[in-house]
Structures are given as C-alpha cells and as structure tokens.
Amino acid sequence: MKKIYICAAMMMAGIFSSCTDILDQSPLNSYTDSAIWGDLALSETFLNDQYNSVEAETQKGSRFASYTEEVYQMHKYGTESIQQGLLSPDQSNIGWDGSTWNPWSFYFKAIRNTNIFLENIGRVPATGEENIKWKNEQIGQAYFLRGFFYCQLYSLFGEVPLIKNSFGLNDDFTKQVRVPKDDVAEYIVSQCDSAAMYLPVKYSDDSDLGRATKGAALALKARTLLYAASPLFGTPSQAKWKKASDANKAVIDLKDESGAPAYYLQDVSTSEDYANLFIDSQNPEVIFEKLYNIQGEGAYNNSYLFQTPCGTGSGFNGWGNFQATQEIVDQFEMANGAPYVRGSEKENPYVNRDLRFAATIFTDGSTWGYRADEREVECFFGAEEGVPNGKDSRRGDSWWNGTQTGYYIRKFLDRNYDTYATDAPSTPYFMFRLAEFYLNYAECQIELGNTPEAVEYINKIRRRVHMPDITGDNIVAKYRHERQIELVFEGQRWFDIRRWMIIEDIYSKPVTGMIIWKHSDGSKTYELNPEPIEYRTFHAPKNYWLPIPRSELRKAPQLDPAPYQ
Known part of the structure; x- marks a missing residue:
C-alpha cells in the first residue's frame, strides 16, 4: 500500500513544484493512503496542514505594507x-x-493539496449525526481554502489557470492556460458559496x-467581488458594484444561531484599548484569523521581532525592521477631526491626535517595554555635546537596527x-475583520451613488474611536483616507x-x-529629514501584476507571460 508521499507530475507551472512531501509533519507521514481516507480524524489532520498555507501579511518576512508609502523596510528581504x-x-x-519565495508555486501547491482532499473526502466513512456534521465541516473548510488560495493568486496575478483537480503523470497539462479575470472571480465566488453551505x-x-x-x-x-468591481480587474459596472455591495452587506448582517449579530465592533475608550483589539483572538470583530504556534516551531508571528524598537539592553529586544514613514504619520487627523498641519519645530507633533495614532505608531516619547523594562522610546539625536543619542535612534548603540524614519x-x-x-509570540493575525466590510460596503455605496449610506458606515468606524463624523462632500477622498x-x-x-x-502617483513621491533633536535643557525640536529615505519606481502597466x-514558463510554455515577456 502506498504511503501518502504524493509527488506526482511535478512539472507544470508551479502547480506541481519541487518533489517534496505534501505531508511533512507527524503523524501523517507514517500513514497509508487508505488509512488517511478511512478515518475522519486523519482526514482532518490532512486538512489542518493546508492552513499552514494561509499566509498572513507577514508573507515570508516581507509585508505587503512595505510596498506602500506606509512602511520603510530597512533590511529589505526581497522587497526591492x-x-x-x-x-x-x-x-x-x-x-x-x-x-526565493514565490506565491505562484506556493499557492498552486496549496491548491493541489485541497484538490486531493476534495477528491478523497468522499471515501471517508461517517456514521451518526455528529460524524456527518464533522465531515461536512471539513468539506466546507476545503472549499474555503481552495477559494482563499485562488483569491491570493487572483489579487497578485489577475489571470491564472483554474486547476480543479489533482493531476497524474499521464495527464495533459497543455490545456491549462490563464483564464480571464472575471472567470477567476466567478470561480472563487463558487467556492465560497459551496463552503458557506457546509460551514457553521x-x-x-x-x-x-x-x-x-x-x-x-x-x-x-x-x-473578491469588491476587487472584481475595481478598475484594475476589468471594466467597472453598476452590476458589479451591486453584487459587491450585496456580498459585503451579507457579512455585516450575518446572525448566529440565537439571532444575534455574528460580529460587532468592540467599543474602546483609549489608545491602549484600541491597540489591544489586535492581540485578542476572541475579539468579536474577527471573522477569520491566523493563529500561531507559541513554541516557535514552524510558523509564528514575527511582528514583535520585526517591529519592536532595537535599544540594546532596553528589554525591547527587537530588530526594528518595519518602520512607519512620515507619509503615514501625517495622515492621522487631530482628535477634533481636523487634518494634521505641521507647526513650528518646537511643537510636539504627536499630541492630540486621533487615538488610533498612539495605538499604531511608536514615536519618540512613546512608552514601551515589558514590566520593569518599560521606558520611553528614544528616537532622538543629541543636539549638543554631552547629550547622548537616543537608544533607539540610528546613532544609538544598536545603530544597525535603529530607525531611519524616526518611527517604529x-x-x-x-x-x-x-x-x-523562550516561547515565540502567539499574537494572532486577522485575515478578515468587520471594519473592513463596513468600509468595503461604503465603497460600493459611493460607486452606486448612495453617498448618505456610505457616510453612515464610515462614521460607524470613526465613532468607535471617538472621531467626529464626516460629511458627504469630497466623499471618495474621505473614504480612502479613513480606509488607510x-x-x-x-x-x-x-x-x-x-x-x-x-x-503610480504614490510611487512618484519619496519616502x-x-x-x-534633544537639547541639553531637555527640550526637543522636530524637523523633517531633508534627505529622502527611499525612492520608489513603478513601470505601468506591467508592474500592476506579479510576473x-x-x-x-519554461515548464508550461502555453502560459501567456503578459504583461511581461
């Protein structure tokens, strides 16, 4: 009987990438094919392995945020x-x-695994109400995961092959070509609809x-439907925006078995309350999240390591690799809803801002540290002789990890x-949360010409953090600002x-x-760095998509490489 070291036909377009075991984790690598598909517990273990391919924003160390004006990634890690x-x-x-990470082969391998699961789950016996329910939940999860992996490919590559079954050595791969973006979106939606029928x-x-x-x-x-209605993914239409609107409203209106809202925005009073929303796996706003192994074996949340200020001996113990930019700092409004306007160099620019600001960005003077190690974050330079440079600055003791932007x-x-x-951070990562769908729905309403409804859902987000309501004038700019x-x-x-x-406009401006500067009397002055931290380059239209x-392409020459050659 063959072991489930399935490695067939590793030859086509990343769908069959390098010859590695599908299941490389105990205990499945010691079970036979018939054993896996003869036991619900083992089929679930196979399914559990596929959650490892649900890649979060940290995507192999290089965040998608690093490709925007929000973040300067100091150590690069393939971002160039x-x-x-x-x-x-x-x-x-x-x-x-x-x-060396490439999402094309990464996600097609994950799709191959979910195809194998869906082709074989019918073989697994299930008797009794509880076991039938358990089996159906596994089927629903597999449909969701296949849709999720395809959505990742769709968002990065646009047109991709739709591989709906696993392949054998003698199968014909030459008919597997990239299909139109609308067809990809339709397929993802079909997977979601199938998943929703089975899932609680x-x-x-x-x-x-x-x-x-x-x-x-x-x-x-x-x-998916929001993306499909957007300009990059095809010709926008009222019909597409209506479908997207209905889909996003369905998320908002979903009820649990008792008839209560399935998700809701948790109230906050302070910046610390808001910050704590993002470390709570039980946050009632969360729709889907990636959980991490606290033992640091395999996937774990690297946010603490990559974000925390350096400060040798301070207890922060971080690399400070991801740094907020002046561009995002300037976007946070004042607490009264007014746009931030830079004042004199002696004015502290970080006070009286939207409470989300202090929950989101470390500035000079923020407090951080575990228990006795708590102290102020020091991003300053000594302005005069005898004034030491800040511990977390690029002139501090850990200068190689010190902030280049003045922020963490x-x-x-x-x-x-x-x-x-010794344990790694176990902070979850939220893949979907309710606030996104309030904003998605608002965007759809703007496109459908229903500005009052859009304003109401934007203001639901703002009221949670005690920011004044917006009005409907210049609504597109206000919406995009709030979303950011x-x-x-x-x-x-x-x-x-x-x-x-x-x-293109975003990339035309430097980061x-x-x-x-800290002076001998303890006062500080704040001046924009006259030297840009980084310039970005964008070549339209091809750079809108990954190649x-x-x-x-060599393994599958029938694939159209456009917009690249």
Whole structure:
C-alpha cells in the first residue's frame, strides 16, 4: 500500500513544484493512503496542514505594507523587486527565505493539496449525526481554502489557470492556460458559496478557533467581488458594484444561531484599548484569523521581532525592521477631526491626535517595554555635546537596527509579551475583520451613488474611536483616507492603490522621515529629514501584476507571460 508521499507530475507551472512531501509533519507521514481516507480524524489532520498555507501579511518576512508609502523596510528581504520596479519573469521572487519565495508555486501547491482532499473526502466513512456534521465541516473548510488560495493568486496575478483537480503523470497539462479575470472571480465566488453551505457560523468547541466559518466564506466572497468591481480587474459596472455591495452587506448582517449579530465592533475608550483589539483572538470583530504556534516551531508571528524598537539592553529586544514613514504619520487627523498641519519645530507633533495614532505608531516619547523594562522610546539625536543619542535612534548603540524614519510600528504588539521568554509570540493575525466590510460596503455605496449610506458606515468606524463624523462632500477622498487609517499596516493598502490604479502617483513621491533633536535643557525640536529615505519606481502597466516565474514558463510554455515577456 502506498504511503501518502504524493509527488506526482511535478512539472507544470508551479502547480506541481519541487518533489517534496505534501505531508511533512507527524503523524501523517507514517500513514497509508487508505488509512488517511478511512478515518475522519486523519482526514482532518490532512486538512489542518493546508492552513499552514494561509499566509498572513507577514508573507515570508516581507509585508505587503512595505510596498506602500506606509512602511520603510530597512533590511529589505526581497522587497526591492517590487519597490524599485525590477519585476520580471527572471526576478519574480519576494520574501525573506533567501528572497526565493514565490506565491505562484506556493499557492498552486496549496491548491493541489485541497484538490486531493476534495477528491478523497468522499471515501471517508461517517456514521451518526455528529460524524456527518464533522465531515461536512471539513468539506466546507476545503472549499474555503481552495477559494482563499485562488483569491491570493487572483489579487497578485489577475489571470491564472483554474486547476480543479489533482493531476497524474499521464495527464495533459497543455490545456491549462490563464483564464480571464472575471472567470477567476466567478470561480472563487463558487467556492465560497459551496463552503458557506457546509460551514457553521460558529464552532461550539474553542479548540476550533481559527478554522474557516460561514462568515469567513462570505467575507472571502465579498472581498473578491469588491476587487472584481475595481478598475484594475476589468471594466467597472453598476452590476458589479451591486453584487459587491450585496456580498459585503451579507457579512455585516450575518446572525448566529440565537439571532444575534455574528460580529460587532468592540467599543474602546483609549489608545491602549484600541491597540489591544489586535492581540485578542476572541475579539468579536474577527471573522477569520491566523493563529500561531507559541513554541516557535514552524510558523509564528514575527511582528514583535520585526517591529519592536532595537535599544540594546532596553528589554525591547527587537530588530526594528518595519518602520512607519512620515507619509503615514501625517495622515492621522487631530482628535477634533481636523487634518494634521505641521507647526513650528518646537511643537510636539504627536499630541492630540486621533487615538488610533498612539495605538499604531511608536514615536519618540512613546512608552514601551515589558514590566520593569518599560521606558520611553528614544528616537532622538543629541543636539549638543554631552547629550547622548537616543537608544533607539540610528546613532544609538544598536545603530544597525535603529530607525531611519524616526518611527517604529506599534500595531499588533502585546505589551505583556516577555521578550526574554523562550516561547515565540502567539499574537494572532486577522485575515478578515468587520471594519473592513463596513468600509468595503461604503465603497460600493459611493460607486452606486448612495453617498448618505456610505457616510453612515464610515462614521460607524470613526465613532468607535471617538472621531467626529464626516460629511458627504469630497466623499471618495474621505473614504480612502479613513480606509488607510483604519486598516493601516494590515496589508490592504498595496492592493487598494493597485486596484484603484493610483499607485503610480504614490510611487512618484519619496519616502521621508523625521529628525528629532534633544537639547541639553531637555527640550526637543522636530524637523523633517531633508534627505529622502527611499525612492520608489513603478513601470505601468506591467508592474500592476506579479510576473509568472521564468522557470514555470519554461515548464508550461502555453502560459501567456503578459504583461511581461
């Protein structure tokens, strides 16, 4: 009997990438094919492995936010291909893993695995109401995961092959070609609809936290249809925006078995309250989240390591790789709703801002540190002889990890995480949360000409953080601003500025930062860094999409490499 080291036909377009075991984790690598598909517990273990391919915003160390004006990524980790317009079939890899991660092969391998699951789950016996329910939930999760992986490919490559079954050595791959974007979106929606038929709104057992639910399926459908209605993905139409609107409203209106809203925005009073929303796996706003292994074996949340200020000996113990830019700092409004306007160099620019600001960005003077190690973040330079440079500045003791922009990123970090603990951070990453769907729905209403409804849903977001309501004038700009602030650093911005087709304007401006000087009397002055931190380059129209790797094009010459050659 054959072991389930399935490695067939590793030859076509990343769908069959390098010959590695599908299941490389205990206990499945010691089970036979018939054993896997003869036991619900083992089939679920096979399915669980596929959640490892649900890649979060950290995507192999290089965040999507790094490709926007929000973030300067100091140590790069493969970001240059996108940031500097260097993408081509010969330079298509991104990520930290030796800059060799490519989403084309990564997600097609994941799709192959879900295809195998769906082809074989019918063989698994299930008797009794509970086991039948368990089996159906597994089927629903597999449909969701296949749709999720295709949505990732759709958002990055646009037109992709639709591979709906696993392949054998003798199968004909030559008919597998890229299909139109509308057809890809339609297929993703079909997977979401199938998933929603099988999945519960909520699981009864807390151990199932992190599994796909009916809400996750509806959310994936809603995001896909929002993309499909946007300019980058085809010709926008009122019909497309209406479908997207209905799908996003379905997420908002979803009820649990008791008739209560499945999700809601949790009230906050302070910046700390808002910051804590992003470390709570039980946050009632969360629709689908990626959970991490606290032992640091395999996937774990690297936000703490990559975001935390350096400061040797301070207890921060971070690399400070992801740094907020002046461009995003300036977007946060004042607490009274007025746009931020830079004052004199002696005025502290970080006070009296939208409460989300302090919850999102470390500035000079922010407090951080675990218990006794808590202190102020020091991004300043000494202005006179005898005034030491700040510990977290690029002139401090850990200068190689010191901030280049004058800022670090606070969002997603747990103040109570012990930096000296042996366990890795277990902070979850939210793939879908309710605020996104309020904003998605508002965008649809704007496009459908229903400004009052759009304003109401934007203001629901603002009221949660005690910001004044907006009005309906200049609504597109106000909406895009609110979306950027609420979803900042969550990986949405790069996809937004691409689908709105405004990335060329964003990339035409350099990334900048702030220099803070500390004087001998303890006062500080704040001046914009006269030297840009980084320039970006964008070549339209081809850089709107990632290229298929050359190695995949050689294996599958029938694939159209456009817009690249």
